[in-house]
Amino acid sequence: MSADSEDGTIDPHEVGSRGGDDGGDGDAHHAFWADEVADAVEARDPDEPIVIKGGVSPSGIAHIGNFNEIIRGYFVAAVLRERGHEVRQVFTSDDKDALRKLPRTLADTDGDIVELGDVNAGALGQNLGKPYTDIPDPFEDGHDSYAAHFAALLSADAEALGIPVEMVSNTELYADGTFDEVVERVLRNADAARDTLGEYQDKVDEDYVPFMPQCSECGMLTQDVIEVDVDAREVHYRCSGIEAGDRFMEGCGHEGVASFREGKLPWRFEWPAQWEVLGVDFEPFGKDHAEGSWPSGVDIAREVLGNDPPVPMVYEWFTLNGESLSSSEGHVVTVQEVLDLIEPEVLRYFFARNPKKAKDFDIERLDQLVNEFDRFERAYFGEEGPDERFAAFAERAYPFVVDEVREGRVRLPYTFAAVLGMVDDREFRIQLARDEGHFTEDTPEWAIEDALERVERARRWAERCDNEYNYRLQSELPDHDFDADVEAALEDLADFVADGHDGEAIQGEIYETARRHDVEVGDFFAAGYRLFFDETQGPRLGEFLGELEREFVVDRLRREA
RNA sequence: GGGCUUGUAGCUCAGUCAGGGAGAGCGACGGACUCUUAAUCCGUCGGUCGGGGGUUCAACUCCCUCCAAGCCCGCCA
Incomplete structure (x- = not known):
C-alpha cells in the first residue's frame, strides 16, 4: 500500500519500512530503508x-x-x-x-x-x-x-x-x-489553534493562549497571559509560575509586556512552526x-498555519545493555565514550540497520557488532557468502557508512585486537598480526596504521568490561608458588626458548615439557599465565611468548625478573 | 482501559511489504593443526518464527484473538 492515506496524511510508521511508496520508479525493492x-x-x-x-x-x-x-x-x-x-x-x-x-x-x-x-x-x-x-x-x-x-x-x-x-x-x-510572522499567524488564528490542539489536549479551553511569555524580571516562562495585541505584536502577562512535572514553580508576580521575541510558542505549535520557517x-x-x-502537528500545520x-x-528505540536508555537514571552512554571503543564506521553501521526494529546496543558484546560490520564490509567487496539480501544491503549502504570506499583495508578481528592490546608494544602487535596472516608484505603502511587503531579501542573495551581479554603483560615478576616439578619444567622451557625457537615451536614445547616432567598440562599453562599475566588463564601462550623479547621471556620463566 | 510499535536459535540479528526451502554470525559441543588454554580451519547440536485460532493446495509472512515489553492516550517536551 501507499504511505499516503485517503486524506493525504502520511503514516509515519509506513515511511522507511520498505513497504512504502515506491516513488513511481517501478523499483519498490529497495535494499536500504x-x-x-x-x-x-x-x-x-x-x-x-x-x-x-x-x-x-x-x-x-x-x-x-x-x-x-x-x-x-x-x-x-x-x-x-x-x-x-x-x-x-x-x-x-x-x-x-x-x-x-x-x-x-x-x-x-x-x-x-x-x-x-x-x-x-x-x-x-x-x-x-x-x-x-x-x-x-x-x-x-x-x-x-x-x-x-x-x-x-x-x-x-x-x-x-x-x-x-x-x-x-x-x-x-x-x-x-x-518566528515573528508565524507567531503572529498562530495568535491571529487563536480560535483555530485552540480548536485544533483541544482535540489532543483536555487542558486547552477558551482561555488558552498559544504563547508563553518570558518574565522580564526573573526570566521564567509563564502561561498566564492577560491580553494579546496581535497588531502591536505584544503579549501582556503576569509571572505567576509554571508547572514542572508534578511540581509548580512559583513566579515572581511581575506584570509586564513581552514582544513575540520575548517568549515562545508551546511545543505543539513550535514544531510545526519550525517546519515552516526552516522549510522542512x-x-x-x-x-x-x-x-x-x-498527529497534532499535522493538524496544526494544515488548520492553523496552512502548510x-x-x-x-x-x-x-534501541536498548542499552538490554534496558531502555534513561538520562534520569544515568543509564546512558555518550557517543564520545562509544568512539573510544569502536570505529566511527561501526557506529554508523549500527544506525544503518532497520530503524523499525528494536535493537540492543550491548557494550559487553561489542565484538559481535564489530564482527557484523566486518562481514558487512566484506559483503560490499564481494568477499562474503551467498546471503544475497545482506549483500544487496551492503552494496547499497556501505558507501554511506564509511568515510571513503577504499580497497585494501585490514580489519583485525576485534577479539584478536584485544589480545594484541595485552602488550603495549607496537612492533609486537604488528609482528603477531603478521604471523596470523592479517598483514602481509604487501599491506601498505596506512592500512597497518588504521588496523592498529582498533587495537587501542579493543584494549579500552577489555578494560571497561573487565572481561576475559583484560590481561596485561606484567612488567614485574608476580607473586607465585610452584611445585618443584613445575619449577623444573619451567627451567627446561626457559632453556628451550633461550635456544631460539618461534612461537609455534614454543607452544608445542609447552606440552612436551609438561609431559616430560609429569606435570598436568593445565597446571603448567596456569604457571605460565601466572608469571606473565598474574592470572590463571590467558591468550594462546606459545605464540604470545614467541613475539616477546627472548631475554625477557627466559628471565621470567626462570623467575629472575 | 483505548491506540501504536516491537517479539525469529543461548546471544546479536537477517528474512515478513510481494505466502512455497527457517537462515547468518557469535557462543556451546566435537574434531584437525607434532599442541585440552580464548587469535587458525572443519563439523555438530540448537528454533512449536511469543501463544492460540482462521483464510489458503501452502502461513514467520495475510486476518482475528490472547500474552509480554516499550511508547502514547494528564501536563510538558
Whole structure:
C-alpha cells in the first residue's frame, strides 16, 4: 500500500519500512530503508535545497539515543545527495524550553558522564522554569549557557562521525525575528489553534493562549497571559509560575509586556512552526512522538498555519545493555565514550540497520557488532557468502557508512585486537598480526596504521568490561608458588626458548615439557599465565611468548625478573 | 482501559511489504593443526518464527484473538 492515506496524511510508521511508496520508479525493492524514505521525499517534489531536520530539548545528557535524530536523517540526506539533490541537514536545539527538573547526570566537555553532585547543583536549581539558553553552563568551560554546552557536545559528536549538520538554536530563531510572522499567524488564528490542539489536549479551553511569555524580571516562562495585541505584536502577562512535572514553580508576580521575541510558542505549535520557517521536507522522530505530537502537528500545520507537514519517519528505540536508555537514571552512554571503543564506521553501521526494529546496543558484546560490520564490509567487496539480501544491503549502504570506499583495508578481528592490546608494544602487535596472516608484505603502511587503531579501542573495551581479554603483560615478576616439578619444567622451557625457537615451536614445547616432567598440562599453562599475566588463564601462550623479547621471556620463566 | 510499535536459535540479528526451502554470525559441543588454554580451519547440536485460532493446495509472512515489553492516550517536551 501507499504511505499516503485517503486524506493525504502520511503514516509515519509506513515511511522507511520498505513497504512504502515506491516513488513511481517501478523499483519498490529497495535494499536500504533510506532509499524508501528518499522516494517519499522526492514524491513531494520539494524545492531545493531539500531540508532534513532533527531536534531535541537540551536536557540532561547528549547521549547515543539522541543521535538517532541526526544519523537517521544523515542517511536520507546522503542518499538524496547521491541522487543529485542539494540537501541541508539541520538540527534544532530546542533550547528556549524551560528547565523543568534537574537531571541526575550530566556529560562534561569531554563527553564523560558525571553526577549532578559533581557540578554546582544549587546554582542549576535556581534556574528551574527558565529557558536553557538563560542558564549558565554548569561546567564553566566557556560556553554561553547550559544549552550551548549541550549543543556543543552534539555538534562534536556529529563531527566525530563525519556528519555535516547545521546546528540551529531555537532561541536564536525567536531572537532574530525568524518566528515573528508565524507567531503572529498562530495568535491571529487563536480560535483555530485552540480548536485544533483541544482535540489532543483536555487542558486547552477558551482561555488558552498559544504563547508563553518570558518574565522580564526573573526570566521564567509563564502561561498566564492577560491580553494579546496581535497588531502591536505584544503579549501582556503576569509571572505567576509554571508547572514542572508534578511540581509548580512559583513566579515572581511581575506584570509586564513581552514582544513575540520575548517568549515562545508551546511545543505543539513550535514544531510545526519550525517546519515552516526552516522549510522542512523530512524529519525522523522517536516513537514517543508518533501518537501525540505528530498527529497534532499535522493538524496544526494544515488548520492553523496552512502548510503541509514534512515526510515523517518513526524510528524504534534501541536498548542499552538490554534496558531502555534513561538520562534520569544515568543509564546512558555518550557517543564520545562509544568512539573510544569502536570505529566511527561501526557506529554508523549500527544506525544503518532497520530503524523499525528494536535493537540492543550491548557494550559487553561489542565484538559481535564489530564482527557484523566486518562481514558487512566484506559483503560490499564481494568477499562474503551467498546471503544475497545482506549483500544487496551492503552494496547499497556501505558507501554511506564509511568515510571513503577504499580497497585494501585490514580489519583485525576485534577479539584478536584485544589480545594484541595485552602488550603495549607496537612492533609486537604488528609482528603477531603478521604471523596470523592479517598483514602481509604487501599491506601498505596506512592500512597497518588504521588496523592498529582498533587495537587501542579493543584494549579500552577489555578494560571497561573487565572481561576475559583484560590481561596485561606484567612488567614485574608476580607473586607465585610452584611445585618443584613445575619449577623444573619451567627451567627446561626457559632453556628451550633461550635456544631460539618461534612461537609455534614454543607452544608445542609447552606440552612436551609438561609431559616430560609429569606435570598436568593445565597446571603448567596456569604457571605460565601466572608469571606473565598474574592470572590463571590467558591468550594462546606459545605464540604470545614467541613475539616477546627472548631475554625477557627466559628471565621470567626462570623467575629472575 | 483505548491506540501504536516491537517479539525469529543461548546471544546479536537477517528474512515478513510481494505466502512455497527457517537462515547468518557469535557462543556451546566435537574434531584437525607434532599442541585440552580464548587469535587458525572443519563439523555438530540448537528454533512449536511469543501463544492460540482462521483464510489458503501452502502461513514467520495475510486476518482475528490472547500474552509480554516499550511508547502514547494528564501536563510538558
